[in-house]
Amino acid sequence: MIRTQSVKSVAQLMSTPHVARALRFFETHADAITEEQIRICSIPASPFGEQERAEYLSRKFAELGLTEVEIDEEGNCLGLLRGSSRAPLIVVSAHLDTVFSKDTNFEVVRRSNKLFAPGISDDGCGLVALLALAQAIQAEQIPIEGSILFVGTVGEEGEGNLRGVRHLFTKGRWAKHVDAFVSFDGPGMDRITNRALGSRRYRVEVSGPGGHSWGDFGLPNPVHAIGRAISRLAGYPAPKEPRTTFNVGHIEGGRSVNAIPSEAAMEVDLRSAAEAELQRLDAFFRRAVRDAVDEENARRRAGDSLLKLKLDLIGERPTGETPPGSPLVELAMEATKLLGVEPRLDQSSTDSNLPISLGIPAITLGAGGTSGSSHSLDEWYDPRGRDLGLKRGLLVILGIVM
Ligand SMILES: [Zn+2]
Numbered sequence: 001m002i003r004t005q006s007v008k009s010v011a012q013l014m015s016t017p018h019v020a021r022a023l024r025f026f027e028t029h030a031d032a033i034t035e036e037q038i039r040i041c042s043i044p045a046s047p048f049g050e051q052e053r054a055e056y057l058s059r060k061f062a063e064l065g066l067t068e069v070e071i072d073e074e075g076n077c078l079g080l081l082r083g084s085s086r087a088p089l090i091v092v093s094a095h096l097d098t099v100f101s102k103d104t105n106f107e108v109v110r111r112s113n114k115l116f117a118p119g120i121s122d123d124g125c126g127l128v129a130l131l132a133l134a135q136a137i138q139a140e141q142i143p144i145e146g147s148i149l150f151v152g153t154v155g156e157e158g159e160g161n162l163r164g165v166r167h168l169f170t171k172g173r174w175a176k177h178v179d180a181f182v183s184f185d186g187p188g189m190d191r192i193t194n195r196a197l198g199s200r201r202y203r204v205e206v207s208g209p210g211g212h213s214w215g216d217f218g219l220p221n222p223v224h225a226i227g228r229a230i231s232r233l234a235g236y237p238a239p240k241e242p243r244t245t246f247n248v249g250h251i252e253g254g255r256s257v258n259a260i261p262s263e264a265a266m267e268v269d270l271r272s273a274a275e276a277e278l279q280r281l282d283a284f285f286r287r288a289v290r291d292a293v294d295e296e297n298a299r300r301r302a303g304d305s306l307l308k309l310k311l312d313l314i315g316e317r318p319t320g321e322t323p324p325g326s327p328l329v330e331l332a333m334e335a336t337k338l339l340g341v342e343p344r345l346d347q348s349s350t351d352s353n354l355p356i357s358l359g360i361p362a363i364t365l366g367a368g369g370t371s372g373s374s375h376s377l378d379e380w381y382d383p384r385g386r387d388l389g390l391k392r393g394l395l396v397i398l399g400i401v402m
Pocket of ligand 1: 122
């Protein structure tokens with residue numbers, strides 16, 4: 001755990017000569033940092049396909065003099081910057097994966113001030129921040145007391161379901177030793193994500209005998225059952241506060257206009273800013289699906305077989321918060337203000353969800369610069385102002401370990 005009295009004030013840090021030089025490092029090395037970002041983002045990284053990028057990052061970790069460099073069983077790449085003691089131990093992370101499939105063209109194109117590539121910002125700017133931060137600390141030989149574990153995580157995006165960070169905090173060899181967690185995800189300078197947005201994701205499959213639309217009319221119909229379930233969910237009175245949302249994002253089923261389908265499926269995303277609301281919505285949804293299938297079955301002809309329901313939880317992200325008064329959040333607020341920017345506390349779904357759910361102080365920060373069209377093939381990143389994000393990151397990390 002981090003204790004308030006052991007956290008350095010940001011003003012105190014900024015007046016230390018080593019630190020002041022490390023802060024300038026991000027300005028004098030701006031072009032080199034951008035070149036490195038281009039190299040990282042040119043390496044394909046899809047969900048469950050992060051290995052090549054992890055290998056590249058671990059080579060960089062080793063070159064920077066980090067120790068205990070490894071790729072763990074889940075595929076995360078780790079490197080330790082050891083202080084005079086192992087504690088406090090802060091994890092500084094960014095995610096290796098993108099939302100794009102492995103056949104995507106990851107080539108980075110530069111047009112005036114902007115870099116274009118899938119994942120260039122999310123989370124290319126976070127990954128390069130890890131290297132830049134480690135490099136600045138090493139180059140200026142900043143003496144640190146605690147230790148910093150740099151981690152490129154796998155599986156932050158949708159299908160990954162936080163598998164990398166989950167492994168790190170539950171099964172990995174550092175699991176019980178982490179005192180604080182900071183992840184860099186995307187651009188920007190004002191955002192401090194201290195609240196975890198929880199979600200549950202389901203895949204629903206309904207199957208039945210199937211038959212002819214005219215000749216077998218009266219057989220229970222899986223598409224009709226899914227339709228009944230969607231209609232129930234769509235009527236759910238989701239509160240605006242705490243913000244609660246649902247989405248049927250994908251449906252499939254059936255083959256022909258004149259055949260009663262033998263199967264239908266849908267994928268559903270449920271979210272809420274509050275755990276109690278998420279549970280309420282979750283219970284409503286599961287009941288709605290069962291009732292919908294029962295209703296369709298109740299209309300079948302005597303002797304027809306029943307529809308079968310398969311309901312799978314395919315994703316779960318915990319809700320929670322690192323309180324605004326915690327030393328880590330206060331440190332990030334103070335650093336943001338001293339760099340001339342008004343901080344904004346925020347709620348989102350990031351790698352921080354996991355440590356937050358375990359009671360470990362965790363925040364997600366922007367890594368500076370600006371971006372647009374995130375999660376699309378036109379994603380871009382503009383590195384101007386990146387140094388501010390890196391300076392803030394460095395001050396937060398040093399506030400914990402110096
Ligand atoms: Zn991201």
